[in-house]
Amino acid sequence: MELDPYDARWNKVKILHYAISHHSSWSSHCDYVLWIDADWTVLDMNWSIAGLVSANPDAHILTSAAPVSSSDPLPLTPSNIPSDYPEMVKSVAIAAQHLLPAIPQQTLSVEDRMIVADEIEHYLERMIAIAHPDQHPAIQQMAMHHLMQEGDMAYQELNNIAVAVICFERAVDIARAISPVFGAHHLIQPLTMLANIRALNRDFASALALYEEAATYGRRQWGPWHLALAHLYYNYARACYEAQNWQRSEQLIQNVESILTVHHGDEGESTSLGFLRSKVSSLRQDMQSKH
Numbered sequence: 001m002e003l004d005p006y007d008a009r010w011n012k013v014k015i016l017h018y019a020i021s022h023h024s025s026w027s028s029h030c031d032y033v034l035w036i037d038a039d040w041t042v043l044d045m046n047w048s049i050a051g052l053v054s055a056n057p058d059a060h061i062l063t064s065a066a067p068v069s070s071s072d073p074l075p076l077t078p079s080n081i082p083s084d085y086p087e088m089v090k091s092v093a094i095a096a097q098h099l100l101p102a103i104p105q106q107t108l109s110v111e112d113r114m115i116v117a118d119e120i121e122h123y124l125e126r127m128i129a130i131a132h133p134d135q136h137p138a139i140q141q142m143a144m145h146h147l148m149q150e151g152d153m154a155y156q157e158l159n160n161i162a163v164a165v166i167c168f169e170r171a172v173d174i175a176r177a178i179s180p181v182f183g184a185h186h187l188i189q190p191l192t193m194l195a196n197i198r199a200l201n202r203d204f205a206s207a208l209a210l211y212e213e214a215a216t217y218g219r220r221q222w223g224p225w226h227l228a229l230a231h232l233y234y235n236y237a238r239a240c241y242e243a244q245n246w247q248r249s250e251q252l253i254q255n256v257e258s259i260l261t262v263h264h265g266d267e268g269e270s271t272s273l274g275f276l277r278s279k280v281s282s283l284r285q286d287m288q289s290k291h
Contacts (some may be wrong), residue, residue: 002014003015011117012035014036014251016033016035019033020032020033034093047177064112069112076163079180082138086187110153110157110158111158112154113153114154114158116151117146117150117153120146121146121147121150122141124139124142124143124146127139128140128143137178137181140174140177141174141182141186142169142176143174144174144175144178144186144190145171147167147168147170147171147174147190148167148168148171148189150163150167150189150194151163151164151166151167151168151171151193151197152164153164154167155197156214161197161200163202164197165194165197165198165201168190168194168197169194170191171190171193172187172190172194173189173192174190175190181219182261184220184285185216185217187213187214187217187223188214188217188218188221188232191211191213191214191230192210192211192214192235193212195207195208195211195214195235195236196235198210199235199239199242201215202242204239204242204243204245206242207239207243208236208239208243208245208248211232211236211239211250212236212237214232215229215232215233215236218232221276224259225258225259225262225263226259227254227259227263227272227273229259230255230256230259230263230276231259231276233252233253233255233256233259234252234253234256234276234279234280235284236252237252237253237256237280237283238250238283241251241283241286246290249283250287253280253283253284256276256280257280260273260276260277260280261262279280
């Protein structure tokens with residue numbers, strides 16, 4: 001087994017793949033193997049690793065001081081991991097690092113980063129094609145986040161609204177497909193991003209419906225007083241104002257103001273809260289000038 005001597009983060013994938021695919025390995029008799037990083041926190045304080053060991057006297061717990069990055073638990077079985085999957089995971093992750101804006105030593109132009117984005121999409125399509133169906137929702141979730149990042153980059157840095165719309169529409173489609181597995185709250189961000197761009201295109205009928213759906217999932221996930229909901233309500237109110245739906249816009253402004261009142265004086269939120277208060281105040285003035 002050839003391990004990467006310079007970047008240990010990806011060796012976990014190779015180690016696990018080797019462990020479950022070679023009859024002579026230490027885990028050849030195991031039904032499955034699970035990697036959990038050492039810096040994970042167990043939230044159930046009644047859980048004990050000693051109890052786990054005593055209940056499974058034949059199990060092996062291996063520890064390592066090698067530096068690895070935090071990631072989701074990585075369960076692998078011989079039947080659901082193809083031989084080239086480890087290298088594909090590494091390729092996607094390395095390529096994705098070039099998409100991040102304003103990172104140190106960033107040498108790629110936004111046009112080059114869009115090319116890299118297409119490359120990543122190709123990798124993800126290949127991963128779907130070769131992976132076991134059990135792995136598909138997780139890969140689809142990666143594709144959803146990638147499309148949102150690509151769409152945001154197309155709009156914010158290239159002012160290419162058409163590409164942004166396509167990316168956000170595809171992200172929403174994927175979110176709908178995986179919501180039965182991961183939960184409807186995964187729809188909130190892609191719905192909001194698509195609503196924002198639709199409102200920018202003055203497609204208000206579609207935008208307002210998307211905002212309403214996102215707000216419904218947001219209230220279910222966060223409750224009525226979460227700051228993320230206030231930001232969503234503001235964008236929704238602005239779109240209603242532009243659509244000349246004054247009554248709904250006023251209702252949403254009141255919702256934002258109520259949430260801001262609840263969070264008045266919150267430490268660490270002063271800049272974000274102040275900026276949102278300023279935008280709400282400006283929108284209210286615009287509203288008043290129309291009446």
